[in-house]
Amino acid sequence: xxxxxxxxxxxxxxxxxxxxxxxxxxxxxxSAGIALMTDNGIGIKKTRGRIADLRKIVEESxxxxxxxxxxxxxxxxxxxxxxxxxxxxxxxxxxxxxxHNGIIENYMELRDFLITRGYEFAGETxxxxxxxxxxxxxxGDPVYAVRKAELQLKGSYALGIIFSDFPDQIFALRKDSPxxxxxxxxxxxxxxxxxxxxxxxxxxxRLDERELAVLTRRSVTVLNSFGERVDHVIEHIEWDxxxxxxxxxxxxxxxxxxxxxxxxxxxxxxxxxEGGGIExxxxxxxxxxxxxxxSIKITACGSAYHVGVVAKHLLKKWLNIPVxxxxxxxxxxxxxIINERxxxxxxxxxxxxxxxxxxxxxxxxxxxxxxxxVNVVASSIAxxxxxxxxTWAGPEISVATTKAYSTQLVLIELFGIRMAQLRGTMxxxxxxxxxxxIKGIPEGVSHILKDVQTIQYMASLYFNxxxxxxxxxxxxxxxxxxASLKLKEISYIHSEAYAAxxxxxxxxxxxxxxxxxxxLCTYRxxxxxxxxxxxxxxxxxxxxxxxxxxxxxxxxxxxxHIIRIPECDEIAxxxxxxxxxxxxxxxxxxxxxxxxxxxxNLAKSVTVE
Ligand code: M6R
Numbered sequence: 001x002x003x004x005x006x007x008x009x010x011x012x013x014x015x016x017x018x019x020x021x022x023x024x025x026x027x028x029x030x031s032a033g034i035a036l037m038t039d040n041g042i043g044i045k046k047t048r049g050r051i052a053d054l055r056k057i058v059e060e061s062x063x064x065x066x067x068x069x070x071x072x073x074x075x076x077x078x079x080x081x082x083x084x085x086x087x088x089x090x091x092x093x094x095x096x097x098x099x100h101n102g103i104i105e106n107y108m109e110l111r112d113f114l115i116t117r118g119y120e121f122a123g124e125t126x127x128x129x130x131x132x133x134x135x136x137x138x139x140g141d142p143v144y145a146v147r148k149a150e151l152q153l154k155g156s157y158a159l160g161i162i163f164s165d166f167p168d169q170i171f172a173l174r175k176d177s178p179x180x181x182x183x184x185x186x187x188x189x190x191x192x193x194x195x196x197x198x199x200x201x202x203x204x205x206r207l208d209e210r211e212l213a214v215l216t217r218r219s220v221t222v223l224n225s226f227g228e229r230v231d232h233v234i235e236h237i238e239w240d241x242x243x244x245x246x247x248x249x250x251x252x253x254x255x256x257x258x259x260x261x262x263x264x265x266x267x268x269x270x271x272x273x274e275g276g277g278i279e280x281x282x283x284x285x286x287x288x289x290x291x292x293x294x295s296i297k298i299t300a301c302g303s304a305y306h307v308g309v310v311a312k313h314l315l316k317k318w319l320n321i322p323v324x325x326x327x328x329x330x331x332x333x334x335x336x337i338i339n340e341r342x343x344x345x346x347x348x349x350x351x352x353x354x355x356x357x358x359x360x361x362x363x364x365x366x367x368x369x370x371x372x373x374v375n376v377v378a379s380s381i382a383x384x385x386x387x388x389x390x391t392w393a394g395p396e397i398s399v400a401t402t403k404a405y406s407t408q409l410v411l412i413e414l415f416g417i418r419m420a421q422l423r424g425t426m427x428x429x430x431x432x433x434x435x436x437x438i439k440g441i442p443e444g445v446s447h448i449l450k451d452v453q454t455i456q457y458m459a460s461l462y463f464n465x466x467x468x469x470x471x472x473x474x475x476x477x478x479x480x481x482x483a484s485l486k487l488k489e490i491s492y493i494h495s496e497a498y499a500a501x502x503x504x505x506x507x508x509x510x511x512x513x514x515x516x517x518x519x520l521c522t523y524r525x526x527x528x529x530x531x532x533x534x535x536x537x538x539x540x541x542x543x544x545x546x547x548x549x550x551x552x553x554x555x556x557x558x559x560x561h562i563i564r565i566p567e568c569d570e571i572a573x574x575x576x577x578x579x580x581x582x583x584x585x586x587x588x589x590x591x592x593x594x595x596x597x598x599x600x601n602l603a604k605s606v607t608v609e
Pocket of ligand 1: 301302303304305347348349350351352353356399400401402485486489604605606
């Protein structure tokens with residue numbers, strides 16, 4: 001999704017903005033640009049394409065020595081990726097330049113209005129309306145102009161703004177889109193995300209909804225929507241910029257896959273209490289509240305939703321109450337039946353996914369109790385949910401999530417066990433055994449990661465596949481959803497996940513000679529049925545890779561290849577099974593020469609609906 005940076009200080013701003021934008025490349029983008037405060041007013045450089053293209057344009061035009069500016073990477077929503085649609089947008093008067101992340105839903109209406117007032121538009125984006133609207137509202141007071149314009153805006157926005165009349169200041173405003181402020185020595189920053197500015201400062205805070213920040217090189221003033229000054233607690237970022245670097249790996253994705261044992265350990269450890277207890281650290285939701293919950297809805301997007309589908313199976317069994325997993329983008333528009341005895345769990349790595357944020361708000365509006373599972377500390381979803389459980393996965397840069405998925409999974413499992421303990425639906429012996437199994441997951445994952453050669457070999461056999469089917473039943477089906485998404489998003493190979501029993505109701509017609517089918521066979525109660533399903537696809541010419549438990553002696557006789565998962569309890573199996581499938585997707589994409597960390601059309605943090 002779009003990335004914003006802004007700087008006011010004493011350093012030359014051009015190289016700084018370009019470098020900071022490079023650190024936001026992982027979010028996904030198709031054009032980039034910068035606006036610089038120069039002696040001759042605001043100068044704009046922007047282009048469709050990569051930051052390298054922008055860098056070339058900037059170098060050709062020579063360094064201007066500016067120390068104040070804003071920059072942007074755009075992920076196209078309204079209007080094709082093109083030079084004119086790229087940000088920053090400079091008002092025709094040359095007075096106001098704006099970078100925008102989000103969507104202005106009523107931009108057509110505003111555009112028509114501004115045209116009646118003599119304004120003209122060069123491109124098709126919703127964002128161009130913002131610079132012209134602020135220009136229209138401006139009569140010498142920039143804060144007043146921004147606030148007046150904001151009254152007309154419907155939708156989501158993080159904005160970085162400069163005014164030619166105020167060459168030493170940058171302005172920032174946000175609603176439903178993330179924006180952080182970085183505090184330095186005689187320099188200050190805005191950015192969409194921490195890695196952009198980590199090289200320069202570790203002291204940051206997140207702007208809250210509808211807060212407006214005014215930055216000079218010596219001060220940062222934050223105003224709420226009533227115009228009152230607001231003080232923020234400054235967070236000191238502990239992780240160093242190395243955590244957001246590749247550290248010798250060719251891609252962030254493989255680095256993050258390899259980090260999983262550590263990330264899982266860090267997520268589990270703080271929750272384990274003496275005597276087999278689980279410490280959630282909740283303040284608003286009491287044990288009594290958790291005992292009184294009558295149903296659970298888990299809502300999220302993409303891989304985080306897939307965690308929810310695994311968890312649905314486990315929590316339903318452990319708690320003996322209805323547990324559903326629903327896509328956040330559907331949840332809000334499906335009249336969810338929830339009340340104060342419903343617990344809504346929102347899962348999100350970024351904590352900024354707009355569909356998930358809106359689902360959370362819908363749940364709260366209907367009176368549900370809300371818990372979020374989030375990786376990015378103090379993000380919008382973390383802040384707005386009643387309780388937050390953080391995954392301690394560290395920064396995840398690759399668009400394809402791996403370590404966030406794994407940490408979300410163990411965390412929701414711990415949460416489920418805690419609820420079962422409280423509600424008396426799980427014996428102390430069983431909960432102790434499950435906790436022991438969870439503790440063993442990092443070691444199990446390490447074990448799998450020690451032997452990547454088998455997976456590399458299988459990837460070398462099948463990287464030319466046109467289409468891949470993932471089959472599984474129950475939890476294995478939930479894992480298939482994630483395995484299939486992983487493969488298709490980074491390798492661009494068409495892939496589908498199917499509940500194995502459902503295939504014969506239509507999709508089996510797509511199976512022909514040499515179609516690759518990956519059969520997940522770790523869910524013991526339905527192993528016999530999976531073996532039958534493997535035979536069905538084999539009979540139609542498929543090649544089958546089966547993922548099996550260590551002690552499975554049957555499946556290997558029907559599949560073409562097998563990948564064994566080390567012996568473990570059913571609770572640990574999903575955490576281990578997903579790892580070879582992540583590796584398989586990675587090595588296939590690598591053999592195909594794909595841009596693994598930044599797959600086409602995708603964004604890391606999806607902050608539009
Ligand atoms: O930041 P979130 O966890 O809310 O993101 C949700 C999805 O956009 C994300 O999981 C997406 O599906 C990943 N690209 C999958 O690898």
